[in-house]
Amino acid sequence: MTRATDNAKEGSGYVYITGDNPLILRGVDTKFTRELEPKRQIVLSKTLNFVSAEVLEVISDTEARLKREFGKEGGKGTSKILERLKESSAPGLSYKVVPYVDQQEMYMHVYEKLKNGGCVGIFPEGVSDLTFFDLHR
Numbered sequence: 261m262t263r264a265t266d267n268a269k270e271g272s273g274y275v276y277i278t279g280d281n282p283l284i285l286r287g288v289d290t291k292f293t294r295e296l297e298p299k300r301q302i303v304l305s306k307t308l309n310f311v312s313a314e315v316l317e318v319i320s321d322t323e324a325r326l327k328r329e330f331g332k333e334g335g336k337g338t339s340k341i342l343e344r345l346k347e348s349s350a351p352g353l354s355y356k357v358v359p360y361v362d363q364q365e366m367y368m369h370v371y372e373k374l375k376n377g378g379c380v381g382i383f384p385e386g387v388s389d390l391t392f393f394d395l396h397r
Contacts, residue, residue, distance in 0.1 A: 274352030311337035
């Protein structure tokens with residue numbers, strides 16, 4: 261199994277927020293109605309510490325509502341994003357879209373495997389050199 265972030269894809273165009281309402285994500289040359297949907301994550305660049313926010317609602321191709329500000333509690337990333345936007349000559353920031361993964365389904369498979377006497381290997385930083393059993397056997 262892979263992490264949701266392993267399936268992140270570059271988003272079209274550029275995104276930005278304003279200090280007036282940091283829960284509204286705006287875009288330039290974006291395709292939000294095709295690339296976003298509720299529960300997907302928007303992730304910004306490494307230089308912004310890969311700060312992310314969950315999409316609550318897609319309003320149009322150039323506007324989406326976020327569940328919380330970037331940076332989770334207290335919107336820790338908002339001020340950094342606004343600073344970066346002021347410094348940049350680009351119309352916004354590049355971003356990636358991370359798909360929503362239903363963890364309940366994954367845990368159901370793990371539970372069934374353990375209940376039937378199987379084992380589960382967890383490799384948090386990629387694939388191990390060890391041979392391990394397929395979770396779906």
